[in-house]
Amino acid sequence: MLNFSIGKIARLSTRFKEDLLNPLLEPLFSKWRRGNIAMFHIGRSGSTVLGNLLDQDTNIRWDGELCPDIFQALDCTEERRLALHELKPLLGRTTDLLDRIRHGQRRAGTRFYGVELKFFHLYAFDLGLSECIERLSGLGFDHFIILERRNYLRKIVSSVVAKETGMYHVKHGCKSKLNRISLNVEQVSVDRQTMPLLEFLVSYQECFRQLEQLLKNRKYLKLTYxxxxxxxxxxxxxKVCSFLGIEGNPVEVNLSKTNPYPLSDVIENFDDVSKHLEETSFKWMLHDD
Incomplete structure (x- = not known):
């Protein structure tokens, strides 16, 4: 009973600081804040497990992805998720997204504040990479992280499996189940978009290369899954702690890999996908197990 009371008091204290005290003192805290961090990735890249570790650090308030909450509020039902082209007319201006970020900053106090962005999130708000970085810089973002899963095919397969099973994460210590899927190379549906497999792969590659070019004169850290x-x-x-100049805290990994199996076991029509990528620079992704 005593432990519960102490824990409850600690949670109430945290909420008081984040919901009332920090926003009230934001004009001062923004000057003393240790920094603001933006992490870019395409999803299914270990971002959640890394974000959880960062959020355990007392020096950091990690807000994760803000856009999914915005998108889900507009969805018809949990079963009927709007496609990206359906969402775009319903979304507010770019400033609405920036307002969400400002709100998170106010709750961070003097700690580092971190947020995650996917490329398709920016597209939904008609926000190009270059403009996004400039807007973030205007909000005081001075640390950038690129988290790339080099095997884009595995990202796509992981996204499809998660969408079909509803299982996006596996708790640490639990064994993941093999879930087989069929991949239509002409019509892949992930991240609220539908396009040919090759178009996804090329798009990811181009976005990451463009991002690295835009950040070359800024403070950024490149990580790979x-x-x-x-x-x-x-x-x-x-590496993130070193990048931020902090020692870090004792942290615990609380998630396991969701799809550790060879792609040849996961993709039912593996031969079709292999033929489709045979003459491309992405062929190696088929057997990177």
Whole structure:
């Protein structure tokens, strides 16, 4: 009973600080805040496990992705999610997204404030990468992280599996189940968009290259799922702490890999997908297990 009371008091204290005190003192805190962080990724790249580690750090308030909440509020039902072209006319101006970010900053107090953005989120708000970075800089964002899953095919497969099963994450210590899917190479549907498989792969590649070019004269950290998260997510956490100039806290990984199986086991029509990518620079992604 005593432990429960202490825990409840701690939660109420945190809410008081984040909901009332920090916003009230934002004019002062914004000057003393240690920094603002924007992390770009395409999803299914270890962003959630990394975000959870960062959020455990007392030096950081990690807000994660803001756009999904905005999108879901406009969806017809949980079963009927609007496609990106249906969402765009319903979304407000770019300033609506920036207002959400400002709200998060006010709750951060003097801690680092972090937010995540996917490329298709920006497209939904008619916000180009260059303009996005400039707008974020205007809000005091001075640290940028690029989290790339080099095997884009695995990202797509993971997205399709998650969409079909409703299982987006697996708790640490639990074993993931093999879920097989069929991948229509001419009509892949992920991230509220439908287009040919190759078009997705090329788009991801171009967005990451453009992002690196835009950030070359800014303070940014490049992480990859394969090198920094796949084996031990704490590697990525440690690199972010070094990037921010903080020592870090003891943190615990609370998620496991959702699709650790070879793509040949997951994709029912693996031969069709192989033929489709045979003469492309993405062929290696088929067997990167």
């Amino acid at each position: 394969e090198e920094d998260i796949l084996v031990n997510p704490k590697v990525a956490y440690g």
